[in-house]
Amino acid sequence: MAKVYVVGARGRMGQLVCATVEATEGLELAGGYDVDNIDELDEVAPAVDLVIDFSQPAALPHVIAYVERTGAALVSGTTGLQDADLARLRELGSSTRVVWASNYSLGVAVLRKVAAEAARALEAWDVEIVETHHNQKADAPSGTAVALLKAVDPQGAYDVVHGREGIVGARPSREIGMHALRGGTVAGTHEVHFFGTDEELCLTHRAASRQIFVAGAVACAQRLLAAKTGFHTFDELMLG
DSSP: OEEEEEETTTSHHHHHHHHHHHHSTTEEEEEEEOTTTTTHHHHTSOOOSEEEEOSOGGGHHHHHHHHHHHOOEEEEOOOSOOHHHHHHHHHHTTTSEEEEOSOOOHHHHHHHHHHHHHHHHTTTSEEEEEEEEOTTOOSSSOHHHHHHHHHHOTTOOSEEEESOOSOOOSOOTTEEEEEEEEOTTOOEEEEEEEEETTEEEEEEEEESOTHHHHHHHHHHHHHHHTSOSEEEOHHHHHHO
16 A cells, blocks of 8 residues: 655645545555645654655755655656756656656647647748636646646747737748636636648647546646656656
8 A cells, every 4th residue: 555645635636636545445544734834744643654745846955855765666747847846856856756747648748749740741831829718727838738848849940829819910930929828617627729721720729627537637647656867757657
């Protein structure tokens, strides 16, 4: 039985993660951490097998300190991280098992692969990325939208425009538009538009609830526990 801590346990995602861990055979919820007790991870919290973190970037130093101290495996779904934060997670993979993803939906993982393939096949087409989320989401664009951008432009060869305003003139060919919509209770919709002459291809993923991300994260956690030491990707663990 693998013991699990959930960081961000009182958040909407965290509550679902806790419930799913408790209902999953082979996993045992050992505790939850949030802003009021996150400091305990630094030196006090006992060792467990796995940490699942769906909190805020501010919690990352505490999570890393805990993982370094105990060697626990780490599943991180925190978005809004900076390049330096991601570098620290990759470095952490030198001593334990780590996976980070901005989105733990299997459908989104397939969307990234299909979008990358479409971008290669439709190299001369215009690309726009649109993401829609609930009105409480803190970061924009979403981590998933950023991952989709990297999928269609892995070398960073295009200029990225976050929305447009005013007299912007004709659209340059080496440009990708990123658009963030916020409203209501939308769990998450991501669209990658490819515009050619007289035709358009739109790849879309819609999440009906947050549970799909939780189910993916917990399934990924089970595979991570059986993986070798290293920094892993969701696609690697789930798609092979």
